[in-house]
Amino acid sequence: SQTIHQWPATLVQPVGSPLSLECTVEGTSNPNLYWYRQAAGRGLQLLFYSVGIGQISSEVPQNLSASRPQDRQFILSSKKLLLSDSGFYLCAWSRTGYYGYTFGSGTRLTVV
Amino acid sequence: TQLLEQSPQFLSIQEGENLTVYCNSSSVFSSLQWYRQEPGEGPVLLVTVVTGGEVKKLKRLTFQFGDARKDSSLHITAAQPGDTGLYLCAGVRYGGSQGNLIFGKGTKLSVKP
Numbered sequence: 001s002q003t004i005h006q007w008p009a010t011l012v013q014p015v016g017s018p019l020s021l022e023c024t025v026e027g028t029s030n031p032n033l034y035w036y037r038q039a040a041g042r043g044l045q046l047l048f049y050s051v052g053i054g055q056i057s058s059e060v061p062q063n064l065s066a067s068r069p070q071d072r073q074f075i076l077s078s079k080k081l082l083l084s085d086s087g088f089y090l091c092a093w094s095r096t097g098y099y100g101y102t103f104g105s106g107t108r109l110t111v112v
Numbered sequence: 113t114q115l116l117e118q119s120p121q122f123l124s125i126q127e128g129e130n131l132t133v134y135c136n137s138s139s140v141f142s143s144l145q146w147y148r149q150e151p152g153e154g155p156v157l158l159v160t161v162v163t164g165g166e167v168k169k170l171k172r173l174t175f176q177f178g179d180a181r182k183d184s185s186l187h188i189t190a191a192q193p194g195d196t197g198l199y200l201c202a203g204v205r206y207g208g209s210q211g212n213l214i215f216g217k218g219t220k221l222s223v224k225p
């Protein structure tokens with residue numbers, strides 16, 4: 001069966017520090033991969049998605065970037081965090097959005 | 113403009129009550145899903161509906177896709193505290209990218225014992 005791992009679960013970082021969040025998927029190949037950010041208890045904002053190695057599409061211009069160095073690995077990064085980067089970050093994978101996504105357990109990022 | 117409007121935004125009820133939450137759009141969707149999310153966790157897929165008028169049941173939860181595939185509803189019978197969470201609808205817009213879901217902002221449900 002397919003599983004998705006996302007870490008760390010929580011992170012407190014000072015303003016101006018770098019960020020690296022990692023997401024890996026097991027049990028499938030060539031998945032579509034997504035990074036979302038969720039405001040407190042509310043809807044999801046798509047940040048990046050990838051349909052293959054090295055292929056990244058950005059939905060919202062911001063202080064963040066994404067990379068897909070391996071088929072089942074998706075990384076969210078920042079060179080210098082801003083206070084506004086605080087939030088709940090979710091990684092997800094799918095074969096096609098038609099049948100839904102499988103989400104990771106999320107990372108709560110607090111920038112102080 | 114929010115493509116998928118969910119209502120109500122918040123709902124607080126007593127255990128044993130019935131409730132319905134709605135997901136509406138002016139656009140046609142080729143598929144629509146419902147997710148439940150608990151605090152500090154990722155959303156979990158409950159159901160996918162793809163045919164206009166389709167009804168699916170998952171224990172005490174009943175999901176319906178509108179005939180025109182522009183709206184959906186989730187009905188919970190005899191709600192329990194374990195039903196507490198954020199309910200999100202999401203869909204693939206007809207003619208849109210099959211890869212990317214559009215999400216509503218969610219309905220936050222609290223069921224008190």
